[in-house]
Amino acid sequence: MPIRQLPEDLINRIAAGEVVERPASVVKELVENSIDAGARRITIATANGGMDLIRITDDGHGMDRDDLMLSVERHATSKLSEDDLDDIRTLGFRGEALASIGSVSRLSVASRPADAETGLAVVVDNGRRTGPVPQAMNRGTVIEMRDLFAQVPARRKFLKSARSETAAITDVVKRLAMANPEIHFILEGSDRMMSNWPAITGEGALAARLGQVMGADFVENSVPLAMARHGVVVAGMAGLPTYTRANSLSQFYFVNGRSVRDKVLVGAIRAAYADYVFRDRFPVVALYIAIDPAEVDVNVHPAKAELRFQDQGAIRGAVIRAIGVALAAAGFKASNSVAEDILGAFTAPEMAPAPEPIGYTPALAPPRSISYGYAPSTAPLNLDRSPGRFSGFTEPSARVEVLETPEIVDYPLGTARAQMFDNYIIAQSDKGLLLVDQHAAHERLVYERFKAQLASGPVASQAQLIPIIVELPEEDCTLLEEAAPELEKFGLYLDRFGPRAVAVRETPAILGNSDVHGLVRDLADGLAEWESAAALTDRMEAIIGRMACHGSVRSGRRLRVDEMNALLRDMESTPHSGQCIHGRPTYVELKKGDIERLFGRSR
Numbered sequence: 001m002p003i004r005q006l007p008e009d010l011i012n013r014i015a016a017g018e019v020v021e022r023p024a025s026v027v028k029e030l031v032e033n034s035i036d037a038g039a040r041r042i043t044i045a046t047a048n049g050g051m052d053l054i055r056i057t058d059d060g061h062g063m064d065r066d067d068l069m070l071s072v073e074r075h076a077t078s079k080l081s082e083d084d085l086d087d088i089r090t091l092g093f094r095g096e097a098l099a100s101i102g103s104v105s106r107l108s109v110a111s112r113p114a115d116a117e118t119g120l121a122v123v124v125d126n127g128r129r130t131g132p133v134p135q136a137m138n139r140g141t142v143i144e145m146r147d148l149f150a151q152v153p154a155r156r157k158f159l160k161s162a163r164s165e166t167a168a169i170t171d172v173v174k175r176l177a178m179a180n181p182e183i184h185f186i187l188e189g190s191d192r193m194m195s196n197w198p199a200i201t202g203e204g205a206l207a208a209r210l211g212q213v214m215g216a217d218f219v220e221n222s223v224p225l226a227m228a229r230h231g232v233v234v235a236g237m238a239g240l241p242t243y244t245r246a247n248s249l250s251q252f253y254f255v256n257g258r259s260v261r262d263k264v265l266v267g268a269i270r271a272a273y274a275d276y277v278f279r280d281r282f283p284v285v286a287l288y289i290a291i292d293p294a295e296v297d298v299n300v301h302p303a304k305a306e307l308r309f310q311d312q313g314a315i316r317g318a319v320i321r322a323i324g325v326a327l328a329a330a331g332f333k334a335s336n337s338v339a340e341d342i343l344g345a346f347t348a349p350e351m352a353p354a355p356e357p358i359g360y361t362p363a364l365a366p367p368r369s370i371s372y373g374y375a376p377s378t379a380p381l382n383l384d385r386s387p388g389r390f391s392g393f394t395e396p397s398a399r400v401e402v403l404e405t406p407e408i409v410d411y412p413l414g415t416a417r418a419q420m421f422d423n424y425i426i427a428q429s430d431k432g433l434l435l436v437d438q439h440a441a442h443e444r445l446v447y448e449r450f451k452a453q454l455a456s457g458p459v460a461s462q463a464q465l466i467p468i469i470v471e472l473p474e475e476d477c478t479l480l481e482e483a484a485p486e487l488e489k490f491g492l493y494l495d496r497f498g499p500r501a502v503a504v505r506e507t508p509a510i511l512g513n514s515d516v517h518g519l520v521r522d523l524a525d526g527l528a529e530w531e532s533a534a535a536l537t538d539r540m541e542a543i544i545g546r547m548a549c550h551g552s553v554r555s556g557r558r559l560r561v562d563e564m565n566a567l568l569r570d571m572e573s574t575p576h577s578g579q580c581i582h583g584r585p586t587y588v589e590l591k592k593g594d595i596e597r598l599f600g601r602s603r
Helices: 008-019 023-036 065-071 097-102 162-179 205-214 216-220 263-273 312-330 337-345 438-455 474-490 516-530 540-550 561-573 592-598
Strands: 041-047 053-058 106-112 119-125 128-135 140-146 184-189 195-197 222-229 232-239 251-255 285-290 400-402 415-420 424-428 432-437 461-471 493-496 501-508 587-591
Touching: 023 041, 023 053, 023 097, 023 140, 023 162, 041 162, 065 106, 065 119, 065 128, 097 106, 097 119, 162 184, 162 195, 162 205, 162 251, 195 205, 205 216, 205 232, 205 285, 216 222, 216 232, 222 312, 232 312, 251 263, 263 285, 263 312, 285 312, 415 561, 424 561, 432 438, 432 561, 432 592, 438 474, 438 540, 438 561, 461 516, 474 493, 474 501, 474 516, 474 540, 501 516, 516 540, 587 592
Parallel strands: 041 184, 251 285
Antiparallel strands: 041 053, 053 140, 106 119, 106 140, 119 128, 184 195, 222 232, 232 285, 400 415, 415 424, 424 432, 432 587, 461 501, 493 501
């Protein structure tokens, strides 16, 4: 078959396959054009998931006749200065969007600049252009797309349901709204509930917009990011480690105002939270990166959804550092979502109606407006104050030890009042009640101290009066023997003791009287999982975590009141103590108002 030149309409349809994947792609391209045009109010209307209708109305600069006619041509743009692809400062620059959309739908573009008495409109019907014709309208631009892929049935049948396409459009507009808090966004249509995000300016605008889009709950349970390092500016908000989701859909990344997907940023978030978040959980993050446009290539994907950094290490380091500093500044703070879950689990018991007395006659009974669920007793009152047992009382299955403690001092985590189930400290502050998991809390404290010691050199060790012999399978003993020189950095000294045992001669001093047998077995399991002793350096935090777990106050240990209060004070002065090393919360706080709500006292 001889080579031939493709017709213009077919070229446009092929190009549309790269730019117009689905209705959400159209919305993204058109709204980005409105943002580049300086719009301060953008209204997006859709029908049938955008397959039947997408209308974008803005109050931007508008276009005159010449610009309007060029706007629907391929490779025509006003957003590149001097044809320099290394200095892209706008969202749209490829010059293909309107031409591609018009080749697979019925597209109309109407625009009026501020100095014109009336607007002009041009129509592109599946590649065939007509106009321009006069159009009465306000300043700005109105772009309307109808019947997407109506004449390309092979493409239309691969679109998802109207509900799925509607959700995809909502996600696109949310991201654009998050990136531009100074713009008023309205999303409406016959296929959705209206969303209205008014413009916000001034200090705190970004946090306020994130509250509009992601919810006030996210803002309350996150910390602000503010870091400038090696020419990279990191801003945004990062959720507390105890405020997580089951997937990564609540992680948002923006580079120079553009919403992107990038494996460098995803990996940086994972690394920044690796020390705090439970496995299979994902932190909630809105991350904003500002960088010299010459240092990033946004032209690697037709839809501009992906990019490539020139110095990936600098980006990764800046993000990890920014999140680390922000989480450290949060100290012992934990998310209030844990307390909300507990409040939701509390339900007031339903009181059974009182049995009616024998011979009861409703007509002769005194009127009662309220039933309290019990019948008054006719037995004489027992005023004996000797210790007794109420007839309805049953012995609790677990011990609650009430402590005589000094008066409440205004500590953030309060003063210990009791210990429950030999693992949970009940503390009272001037604001409410706190439940503290003593093992999880102490585990975090030991972990942070361990890291601090290791950062300054080998961890101090304490010699065992008699070496502790730990019996293990031969293959585990071999792994520990190979790793012994590396383990000495962590304060653990051990030698091979026959074919199926190791002798532990020194242990990290910070662990005290820890479970040495459990610690060594746990490390052997880790070495088998990591496959080589050489991975120990890379697995430093995992090793410290395993050691901290075995060196912590165990569940089931009864603590004195001074030990409990000492633990609370250490938590207040230790960063990240709001969650254990596995990502679980170390304490739950119920405000006084929350408790009053449980008993119906709130007004």
